[in-house]
Amino acid sequence: MFDWLQRLRPTPRTIDPDLWRATRAAVPWLSALDDARATRLESLAARFLHEKAITPVGELRLDPQQRCTLAALCCLPLLEFGARGLRGWSQLIVYPDAFRVNRSHVDAAGVLHEWEDELIGEAWDAGPVILSWADVAADCDDPRAGFCVAVHEIAHKLDVLDGVLDGTPPLPSAWQRGWARDFQQAFDALAADVDAGRETAIDGYAAEAPEEFFAVASEYHFSDPATLRAAMPKVAAHLERFYGASPFA
Numbered sequence: 221m222f223d224w225l226q227r228l229r230p231t232p233r234t235i236d237p238d239l240w241r242a243t244r245a246a247v248p249w250l251s252a253l254d255d256a257r258a259t260r261l262e263s264l265a266a267r268f269l270h271e272k273a274i275t276p277v278g279e280l281r282l283d284p285q286q287r288c289t290l291a292a293l294c295c296l297p298l299l300e301f302g303a304r305g306l307r308g309w310s311q312l313i314v315y316p317d318a319f320r321v322n323r324s325h326v327d328a329a330g331v332l333h334e335w336e337d338e339l340i341g342e343a344w345d346a347g348p349v350i351l352s353w354a355d356v357a358a359d360c361d362d363p364r365a366g367f368c369v370a371v372h373e374i375a376h377k378l379d380v381l382d383g384v385l386d387g388t389p390p391l392p393s394a395w396q397r398g399w400a401r402d403f404q405q406a407f408d409a410l411a412a413d414v415d416a417g418r419e420t421a422i423d424g425y426a427a428e429a430p431e432e433f434f435a436v437a438s439e440y441h442f443s444d445p446a447t448l449r450a451a452m453p454k455v456a457a458h459l460e461r462f463y464g465a466s467p468f469a
Contacts, residue, residue, distance in 0.1 A: 233266040235288060240265075243288040248363035249442060250292055252467035257299055264295035267303055273311045280316040280353060290314065290356065293370035294349070297378065297438060300464045301389075305378050311348040318352050341369040343376035345385060359443075364468060366423060366444040375438040379431055387430030389462070402454040407433045421451035438463070445469050 240262050244250040250258060268291040276282050282290070290312060298305040318340050340355040351369055359368045378389040387407070388400055411427040413420050420427075426436035440448035441459040445466040449456040460466070 233263070233270045235262060235266045235269065236284075239284055239288055243285055243292060246285070247289055247292060247360055249296055249368075249467045257464070260299055261292060261295055264298050264303060264306075265291040268295050268306060271306065271310070275311060275313050276353075277313060277315045277319075280314060282314065282353070286353070289360070290351070290370070293356065293359075293368065294374050296368075296442060297371050297374045297463055300462065301378065305374070305381070308346065308381065309344075309348060309377065313348050313350045314356075315350065315352050317354040319350070341373045343373040343380075345380050349373045349377065364443055366440050366447065368439045368443050371442050372435045372439050375435040376431065379434055385431045387432075387434040389434075391462075395461075399458050402458060403430065403433065406437075406452045406455045421447055441466050443468070 244253075244258060250261065253261065265288065269287065272291070274282065274287050274290060294312065295306075318338050339350075340352040342350040344350075351373065355369045359365075359370070375389075376385065379385050379387060382388070382390040387403055388396060391399055407427070407430055410420060410422070410424075410433065414424045414427040422440055423436055426433040437448060437452070437455050437459060441456065441463055445456065445460075445468055448459070460469075
C-alpha cells in the first residue's frame with residue numbers, strides 16, 4: 221500500500237543545488253539576478269524540467285547543465301508572470317544549429333508560393349518551442365548584444381496565451397489599452413524608419429509584424445535595456461512592468 225502511494229506522489233520539482241550553482245555561474249543573465257529572483261527562477265526552471273520534454277535533434281547531446289540552462293532561459297521571461305506562462309505546450313526541440321523549414325502561401329490570385337527559411341528559433345501556436353543550441357550558446361557568450369533567442373520564442377508563447385498572436389500578452393484591460401497604444405505607435409515609427417532605409421536603434425526585424433516587435437523588444441529588455449529605454453521609453457516601461465527589471469538594468 222505504501223509503495224503504491226509513493227508512486228502516486230508527484231516527482232519533486234527541484235534542481236540539484238550544485239547543478240543550479242554551476243548553471244547560474246555560467247549564464248550571465250542568471251548570475252546578474254539578485255538572490256530572491258534567482259530563487260524564483262530556480263523554482264520555475266525546476267518545474268520546466270519536470271513538465272517539458274527537451275528533445276535534442278540529430279547528433280546533438282545535451283548534458284544536465286545544458287538542459288538546466290535551456291530551462292532557465294525559457295523561464296527568465298516568467299519571473300513576474302509566473303508558471304501559467306508555461307501552459308499550452310509540452311516540448312522544447314533543440315537543433316544543433318540553425319535549421320530549415322519549408323513554407324508555402326497561396327496569394328490573392330490563387331498562386332501557390334513555396335520557399336525555405338533558415339531559422340534559429342520558432343514557437344508554434346499550439347505546439348513546441350524550437351531552438352538552435354549554437355545560437356543559445358552564442359547569446360550566452362555575448363549577452364548584451366540585444367539578442368536572446370530563448371526569450372524571443374517564449375515571448376511568442378506569452379503573446380498567444382490570450383488566443384491571438386498580435387504583440388499583446390494577457391493583461392488587465394486598462395493596462396492592455398495603454399500597451400496596445402504605445403506599442404503600436406513605436407511599431408509604426410520603427411516600420412517607417414525601416415521602409416525609409418534609416419538606421420534603427422533596435423533590430424529592424426522587429427518591424428516585420430507587431431508580434432515580432434514584442435518579441436524583439438523583449439530580447440532588448442533582457443540583453444540591452446539601455447538601448448531600448450533610449451529608443452522607446454514607453455515600450456521599455458511596459459516591459460519592465462511585465463517582466464520585472466532587466467538583470468542588466
